[in-house]
Every structure is written in structure tokens, then in C-alpha cells.
Amino acid sequence: MNEKETGNAAVIIPEGENSGLLIPEELNPSDIARRVEKIQLVLKEIMKAGIHYGTIEGCGDKMVLLKPGAEILGLLFRLAPTYEIKTEDLPGGHKDFRVICSLTHIPTGNFMGQGLGSCSTMESKYRFRTQSTGRAVPGEYWKDRDPSILGGPQFAAKKIKKKDGNFKWEIIERIEYEYPVDYYNTCLKIAKKRSHNDVILTATGASDIFAPDPDDLPPPPEQPGKPPTVSTGARTARSKAKAREEAAINRKINERMSSEGLSNSECSMMFEWAYSGEEPLTPAELLENFPLYFNAWELERNPATDPGAQEEDLKP
Numbered sequence: 001m002n003e004k005e006t007g008n009a010a011v012i013i014p015e016g017e018n019s020g021l022l023i024p025e026e027l028n029p030s031d032i033a034r035r036v037e038k039i040q041l042v043l044k045e046i047m048k049a050g051i052h053y054g055t056i057e058g059c060g061d062k063m064v065l066l067k068p069g070a071e072i073l074g075l076l077f078r079l080a081p082t083y084e085i086k087t088e089d090l091p092g093g094h095k096d097f098r099v100i101c102s103l104t105h106i107p108t109g110n111f112m113g114q115g116l117g118s119c120s121t122m123e124s125k126y127r128f129r130t131q132s133t134g135r136a137v138p139g140e141y142w143k144d145r146d147p148s149i150l151g152g153p154q155f156a157a158k159k160i161k162k163k164d165g166n167f168k169w170e171i172i173e174r175i176e177y178e179y180p181v182d183y184y185n186t187c188l189k190i191a192k193k194r195s196h197n198d199v200i201l202t203a204t205g206a207s208d209i210f211a212p213d214p215d216d217l218p219p220p221p222e223q224p225g226k227p228p229t230v231s232t233g234a235r236t237a238r239s240k241a242k243a244r245e246e247a248a249i250n251r252k253i254n255e256r257m258s259s260e261g262l263s264n265s266e267c268s269m270m271f272e273w274a275y276s277g278e279e280p281l282t283p284a285e286l287l288e289n290f291p292l293y294f295n296a297w298e299l300e301r302n303p304a305t306d307p308g309a310q311e312e313d314l315k316p
Contacts, residue, residue, distance in 0.1 A: 032205070035077075039206055042076055053210065065210035067193050070200040077204055078106040081196055085188070093180045094127075096120040097188045101195035103203050115199025119191040121180040126187060128174040132160055137169040139268025142250045142275070142283075145243060159276065167276045249283040256290050270297050 047053055052069035055061065065073075074081065084100040097119050103112040121127060137157045141149045150157065150171050158172045177183070201207045250271075257267045274281045274293060286293055 035205065036209075038076060039073065039204065039209060042072060043209070047072060062211045063209065065197060065201065065206070067197065069210070070193075070197045073200050073204050073206060074103070074196075079103040079112055079200070079203060080106050081199070083192060083195070085192075090120070090122060094121040095180065095184055095187070096122070097191040099188075099191040099195040101192070101199045103199050113199050113203040115195045115197070115202060117191045117194025117196070117198055119187040119194065121183045121187055123187075124174075126177075126183040127180070128176055130156075130158075130172045130174055132158070133171045133173055135171045136268075136272060137171055139264065139271040142271050143254055144247050159280070167280065169272060169276055246283045249287050253283065253287050253290065256287070256294075260294060270294070273297050 043053070047069055051066070052072055053063045053065055055064060073079075080103065082102045082104065084102070086098040086100075088096040088098075090096055099117045101115045101117065103114075104110065105112050119126075133151075133155075138149060141157065145157075147153050147155060151173075154174045155171050156174070157169055159167045160170050160172075161167050201210060253271075254267060257270060262270065274286050274297070281293065
């Protein structure tokens with residue numbers, strides 16, 4: 001017998017088992033159609049949304065294959081993974097993990113493909129934690145969203161839910177973890193998962209059904225219009241275009257506020273009022289209906305100007 005070490009257990013292949021099997025050099029269209037039908041059937045009858053697959057912002061309506069789903073496809077096609085792990089030491093105690101996953105067809109011992117995955121403690125989610133400074137975001141920040149106004153590139157604007165249930169824009173700070181070694185095992189597991197998902201999609205031809213694992217996609221931005229992390233070219237271009245558009249709108253809003261005689265501190269107060277709360281406005285909404293929201297803000301700030309106003313009517 002031949003024994004092969006796999007990612008789950010040793011697979012025993014009896015000698016001569018393949019002798020009676022006819023292994024075609026290539027597949028015909030009907031073979032491919034049957035494999036796709038198998039995947040669709042398993043997707044319908046066995047896989048569950050939120051466990052084996054899901055959807056995520058940035059992928060549209062296309063389903064995302066999660067780790068349990070990749071394992072189901074491996075079981076379906078009898079594919080055993082083996083892993084080759086490479087590490088690289090980085091400055092400051094950080095480490096980079098690169099994993100190559102190879103798939104073997106259990107009944108025949110045939111090699112089915114390889115996938116790559118990497119993870120590093122230098123990735124922002126494993127390098128930094130965030131905490132609120134307790135300081136409100138100044139109104140001038142919303143003109144161009146310049147991080148230097150907040151204190152530097154390690155600071156960002158984030159909407160935080162307070163104890164009273166309302167939301168408030170506050171400055172948060174990214175703080176580097178003191179011991180990168182705490183995330184060595186986590187990063188190794190993530191690299192292993194990424195490599196397995198990669199080769200499963202390739203070997204089963206399921207890339208037209210599933211998008212990459214959400215762990216491989218950029219994290220959602222912590223501040224609107226200017227993500228703190230690098231994304232794909234197209235997504236970055238859209239984000240930059242949106243940031244420029246919102247910055248231009250906020251400049252127009254600031255001009256409207258100035259024409260109403262508001263001071264810089266009052267502009268800051270109105271921006272905070274508009275962009276916080278349970279139903280925050282978008283810059284476009286604020287500009288389009290500025291007179292309405294300006295009057296609502298004035299009434300809320302000085303309720304004496306309209307003694308009959310009801311509190312729930314103050315903000316549309």
C-alpha cells in the first residue's frame with residue numbers, strides 16, 4: 001500500500017487500485033456539465049446561506065464561498081489537501097506566512113491542482129486595534145477629509161453608538177499591538193484557509209458560481225470616502241471619486257452655512273447634527289434640502305423660536 005500524508009489524515013491507497021480505471025486525458029462538455037450540476041445540487045440541498053456561502057459588499061449578488069463550503073466541495077469530489085508552509089521573519093517581531101495547498105483525488109491518487117494563500121501580522125486587522133479618543137470630529141474635517149486635521153494618519157473618523165442609543169462622530173486612533181506573536185497561529189490558519197479555498201475553486205471549476213472568500217477582500221472603510229487600507233484598483237478609483245464628490249458637496253454646504261452667518265464652531269455643530277443620530281444624512285441630502293435642514297437644526301438648537309414644535313418633528 002502507498003501512504004500519503006494529507007491535511008486531514010493519512011490516505012491509504014491500495015497498490016494496483018488504479019489499474020482497472022480508465023483515466024481520460026481530457027473531459028468532454030457533458031462531463032463538465034455533470035460536475036456543475038453536482039455543485040448546483042449540493043448548493044441547493046446541503047449548503048446553507050451564512051454557513052457555507054454568503055454575500056458580501058463589493059461582490060454584488062455573487063455568492064462567496066466560505067471555509068465550510070470549500071470543505072463540502074472537497075468532500076463531494078473526494079479531494080484531499082496537503083500543505084507546504086513557508087515563513088518569513090519581518091521587522092518588529094512580525095511574520096509572513098505563505099501556504100501552498102495541493103489537492104489529490106483520493107480514489108486515484110491523481111494530482112488535481114495547487115492554490116496559494118498568504119497572511120501576515122502586518123495586515124491591519126492583525127497589526128492594529130482601534131480605540132476612541134472621545135474627541136468629536138471637527139467640522140472643518142468634512143470639507144476635504146484631511147486626516148491631519150484629526151491628528152495624523154493613525155487617526156480616523158468613526159460613527160460610535162453612545163449609551164443613550166444615539167450615534168456620534170468621534171476621532172478614533174489606531175494603536176499597534178505590542179506582541180505580534182499573539183497572532184502567529186491566527187495568520188497561519190488564515191493563510192492555510194486562503195490556499196485551500198483558492199485551489200478548491202480552481203480544481204472544481206466553481207469560480208463562476210462563487211466569489212473569493214470575504215477574508216481576501218478589503219475591510220470596510222472606517223471613514224466614509226477615504227478607506228484606511230489599500231483596495232483593488234477599480235475599487236480604489238471609485239472610492240477616490242466618491243471622496244472628491246463628497247468633499248466638493250461639503251464645500252458647497254460650508255458656503256451655504258457661511259452665507260447664513262454661522263461661525264466655524266456653529267458649522268461644526270451643524271455638520272455633527274446632520275451626520276450623526278439614528279438616521280444620519282448624506283452630504284448630497286443635506287445640500288439638496290439645505291433650507292429645510294437648516295431650519296430644523298435652528299429649531300432644535302433654539303426651541304424657543306418655535307414653542308409649539310414637537311421634539312420628534314425637529315429633524316426630518
